[in-house]
Amino acid sequence: xKIPKFLLFLLLxxxxxxxxxxxxxxxxxxxxxxxxxxxxxxxxxxxxxxPTIQIAILLDSSNSMDGLITQTKSQIWxxxxxxxxxxxxxxxxxxxxxxxxYGKSSLPSSxxxxxxLSPLTNDLDFLSEKLFGLKTNGGDEYAGxxxxxxxxxLQWSHHKDDLKLIIIAGNESFSQGAVSFATAIKKASKAxxxxxxxxxxxxxxxxxxxxxxxxxxxxxxxxxxDQNKKVLTMPTPYDKKILALGSxxxxxxxxxxxxxxxxxxxxxxxxxxxxxxxxxxxxERSFAKASKQYKNQSWDLTSAYEEKESVLEELPQxxxxxxxxxxxxxxxxxxxxxxxxxxxxxxKDLAKLKAKRSSFISKNQPKKQKDIGTVLxxxxxKIAHDNGFIFKK
Numbered sequence: 001x002k003i004p005k006f007l008l009f010l011l012l013x014x015x016x017x018x019x020x021x022x023x024x025x026x027x028x029x030x031x032x033x034x035x036x037x038x039x040x041x042x043x044x045x046x047x048x049x050x051p052t053i054q055i056a057i058l059l060d061s062s063n064s065m066d067g068l069i070t071q072t073k074s075q076i077w078x079x080x081x082x083x084x085x086x087x088x089x090x091x092x093x094x095x096x097x098x099x100x101x102y103g104k105s106s107l108p109s110s111x112x113x114x115x116x117l118s119p120l121t122n123d124l125d126f127l128s129e130k131l132f133g134l135k136t137n138g139g140d141e142y143a144g145x146x147x148x149x150x151x152x153x154l155q156w157s158h159h160k161d162d163l164k165l166i167i168i169a170g171n172e173s174f175s176q177g178a179v180s181f182a183t184a185i186k187k188a189s190k191a192x193x194x195x196x197x198x199x200x201x202x203x204x205x206x207x208x209x210x211x212x213x214x215x216x217x218x219x220x221x222x223x224x225x226d227q228n229k230k231v232l233t234m235p236t237p238y239d240k241k242i243l244a245l246g247s248x249x250x251x252x253x254x255x256x257x258x259x260x261x262x263x264x265x266x267x268x269x270x271x272x273x274x275x276x277x278x279x280x281x282x283x284e285r286s287f288a289k290a291s292k293q294y295k296n297q298s299w300d301l302t303s304a305y306e307e308k309e310s311v312l313e314e315l316p317q318x319x320x321x322x323x324x325x326x327x328x329x330x331x332x333x334x335x336x337x338x339x340x341x342x343x344x345x346x347x348k349d350l351a352k353l354k355a356k357r358s359s360f361i362s363k364n365q366p367k368k369q370k371d372i373g374t375v376l377x378x379x380x381x382k383i384a385h386d387n388g389f390i391f392k393k
Contacts, residue, residue: 046096046120046155051088052162053384054096054120056150056193060170060200062103063138067227068169068200068372073131074231074277075373077284080124082377084293086389088161093389095293096120097127098154102146103170105139112145112177120154122295124288125263128270141170142177143214148184151191163387164191166218167376169198171227174210181210185217194383196220198372200227221379231371233280234364238357243279245346245353246271246286252343254301254336257319263299283357290350302339309333 059068086093098121101107102114117130147166156164166188174181174197188195195218199206203224206212215222250271255264274285288294297304301321304311312329324332368374381391 046157048157048159048162049094050091051086051389052094052096052157052159053083053086053165053389054098054154054157054162055083055165055167055380056098056100056120056154058100058102058146058150058166058168059134060103060141060172061101061134061136061139062105062141062170062172063136064171065103065136065200065227067229068171068225069131069134069136070277071225071227071231071372072169073273074233074281075371075376076128076131077274077281077288078373079376079380080293081284081287081291082391083380083384084288084291085391086381086384087392088389092292094122096122097124098150099127099130100146100150101134102143103139103141103172104137106137107139109140112142112149112179113139114142114146114149116149116153120156122293124294125266125270125296128273128285129266132270132273140176141172142179143168143170143174144179144181144184145177147181147188147195148179151184151188151193156191156193160192161388163384163389164193165220165380165383166193166195167198167380168195168214169200169225169227169372170211171200172209174214181214182217185214188218194218194220196379196383197222198375199224221383223375223379225370225372225375227372229371231278231373232369233278234361235279236357236360238353238360239279239283242283242286242350242353242357243275245350246282246289249286249289249343249346249350252302252339252346253296254321254323254339255299256301256304256315256321257299260299260301260321263296267296287350287354290347302336302343305336306340312336 059065059072061069080095080097084093084095098116099118100114100116102112104113107113107115117134118127121127147168150166185195195214197211197215197220199209199211199222201224206222206224212222250267253264253267255261271282271285274282295303297307312332317325324335
């Protein structure tokens with residue numbers, strides 16, 4: 001059989017490339033291997049850029065935990081915003097959050113009825129997507145097993161100045177399953193990870209079911225909440241303007257590269273998810289989007305350009321946003337400078353409204369609540385402070 005000339009030429013070319021020392025190199029933004037979403041990878045590699053707080057949230061997703069999941073959805077942006085105010089040695093903190101679920105009968109029993117939904121990440125939209133996709137189902141709750149998995153599988157910092165936390169919440173016996181919680185927590189302590197427990201129910205019941213003992217062994221705090229109590233939210237005169245500014249902020253995001261469009265759509269979807277819980281939850285998300293913790297350089301050209309102007313030199317036309325294709329470098333730079341100017345103006349306005357809203361709530365809030373957000377923020381701030389972090393007001 002005679003091989004066609006064009007096919008023979010193609011085979012010879014490929015063979016030549018594979019046998020030579022020359023390596024074909026694609027830009028990161030076009031390289032599928034470097035553009036995998038967190039959904040397809042075990043965990044992202046930790047690269048330290050300064051003081052870091054890492055938090056793994058382990059949620060019981062068995063049948064009785066709908067209230068816990070709802071409270072967490074309602075309060076996640078509040079938790080992030082409060083902890084994002086931390087700094088150490090006069091440097092702003094980098095916040096990473098991971099998410100596990102455990103106790104769902106539809107998950108394999110051989111793997112402890114648990115799964116990692118998100119690695120430790122600062123991709124906050126991805127984290128929100130996974131949290132809002134969480135559904136409950138009956139099962140066995142193996143606290144020791146999920147703690148062990150979180151310690152083993154997540155990319156924890158090894159730097160002595162960083163703070164590493166596990167928050168596990170549930171309402172069954174802490175001692176269930178083949179993995180002893182004492183053994184799992186011992187491994188956490190060896191990795192300098194502090195284990196904190198939240199019992200969903202009566203304080204004394206949690207003690208009897210060994211949730212307090214888990215926190216004591218882990219060097220953390222034992223907490224309890226009423227997971228079925230609805231989170232009371234206080235509307236303020238500033239909410240409507242804050243939400244409008246949060247929507248305007250989205251317009252300064254210019255998607256580019258392999259996954260840009262998908263991630264911009266995710267941003268809009270997570271706005272809707274927050275709004276579906278409550279206006280205050282959506283307000284807290286608007287504040288989070290205006291913070292330094294909301295990092296999107298991998299898909300937003302405005303953010304990438306702010307971090308490194310030379311990205312324009314490195315970006316091929318094929319990866320350029322459609323509105324900037326075939327524009328001169330000068331035109332692109334002018335466009336992005338304008339987007340940055342708009343963004344910073346919106347961020348400044350949101351910061352002012354945040355201060356006014358906080359003052360209004362502190363004067364009018366009738367009493368302190370005991371939901372997961374309030375309890376976590378209060379205790380995690382204390383732990384962070386004890387580890388050398390301070391919080392800006």
